[in-house]
Amino acid sequence: xxxxxxxxxxxxxxxxxxxxKVVRVDGGIVxxxxxxxxxxxxxxxxxxxxxxxxNQQAVTNGRQPVPRIPATVPQLDRPxxxxxxxxxPKFIPPK
Amino acid sequence: xxxxxxxxxxxxxxxxxETEPLETEIENLIQMPFGLLGFEQVKKYRLLxxxxxxxxxxxxxxxxxxxxxxxxxxxxxxxxxxxxxxxxDAEFLGLQKPDDALIFNIVTLRENGGTVNLKGPIVVxxxxxxxxxxIPTNATKFALQHPLPVMAExxx
Numbered sequence: 001x002x003x004x005x006x007x008x009x010x011x012x013x014x015x016x017x018x019x020x021k022v023v024r025v026d027g028g029i030v031x032x033x034x035x036x037x038x039x040x041x042x043x044x045x046x047x048x049x050x051x052x053x054x055n056q057q058a059v060t061n062g063r064q065p066v067p068r069i070p071a072t073v074p075q076l077d078r079p080x081x082x083x084x085x086x087x088x089p090k091f092i093p094p095k
Numbered sequence: 096x097x098x099x100x101x102x103x104x105x106x107x108x109x110x111x112x113e114t115e116p117l118e119t120e121i122e123n124l125i126q127m128p129f130g131l132l133g134f135e136q137v138k139k140y141r142l143l144x145x146x147x148x149x150x151x152x153x154x155x156x157x158x159x160x161x162x163x164x165x166x167x168x169x170x171x172x173x174x175x176x177x178x179x180x181x182x183x184d185a186e187f188l189g190l191q192k193p194d195d196a197l198i199f200n201i202v203t204l205r206e207n208g209g210t211v212n213l214k215g216p217i218v219v220x221x222x223x224x225x226x227x228x229x230i231p232t233n234a235t236k237f238a239l240q241h242p243l244p245v246m247a248e249x250x251x
Contacts, residue, residue, distance in 0.1 A: 038187050041129055047230050050239050051215035052133040055228075058203040058212070059134070060163050063143075066151045067208045069171070069244045 124157060125219055131201075131228045132215065137162060140226075152199065154217070165209070166199035172211050172241055178231035180218060188220045188227060197221045208245055213237035 004012060012020045018040060021033040034042050125140045139157035150171055156162040169176040178198070180190070190196050197219045201212045214234045219226035231237070 038183065039128075043230060047214065047234055048132060051212065051228070051230065054203065054212045054215070054239055055131050055133045055164075055201065058164055058201045060165070060204065061161055062163055063153055063155070064163075064165070064204060066148045066165060067204070067243060069150070069208075 123224065125154070125224050125226050127217075127226045127228070129227055131164070131217070134162065142166075151202065154199070154201075165202040165204060166217065167202050167211060167243075169198055169200045169211065169213060169216060172200075172243060173213060173237075176213065176237070177233075178213075178216050178229075178237070179233045180229055181232050184218065184227060184229045188218060188225060189223060190218075190220060195220055195222060202243065203240065209243045210238075210240035211243060212239055213241045214239045 006012065006022045008022050008025060010022055014020065017037055019035040021035075022030065023033045024031040036042055122141045122143045125142050127138050127140060129135060130137045137156055140154045141157050141160075143153040143155060150167060152166050154164045154166050169178075180196070188196070199217045199219070201215070201217070202209045203212070214237050215228050215230060217226055217228050
């Protein structure tokens, strides 16, 4: 494993297209900023591993008998999408 | 039935499976450019809904049907489910408003029913049918193995 020393606000460039920045170091917690193209998924490893493992358990070889569950009327809640994702950045004209 | 009608129908069915009962099996292609976590190489799925299996749907590999995931609307198991979709994922999927998104969660079949993964929902843009298994920013609030509701014993 390559080990590099970096100070706060210093970067590491990977493959010319991924930039990892040390944003803050605070009592054993390192905050990293990661800029990567949209085709590069970035995940916290613990969560990634959990879901990865769960997918491996869930996969079946073709369709299987499904369980029966009580009928309920689904409530149509929607996921929250932060407004920032939905609107282009505001242009502030120079005075 | 016209292809466009069928597409429209499965999206409706997937959303309110209880209120619009199916008469025949319907299917729809879903593109997942990143695959599912651990199945990154599989990018094309068929979403299958049949009347006998409602409210469950199958997400099955388009080519050979050997890889299949049972999925269900999370709102059936947890009506208050509200995953926060990260900005990058909303942008990648082209979600302009919450209504553009359709959400399924993967079911793990177990001896006494099954569990639903609420930490890694599959979010699909209902217009483009492009989907992704996303990790919501509030994923720690949800269970990886949320139990499916159990059928009460029939009254004598």
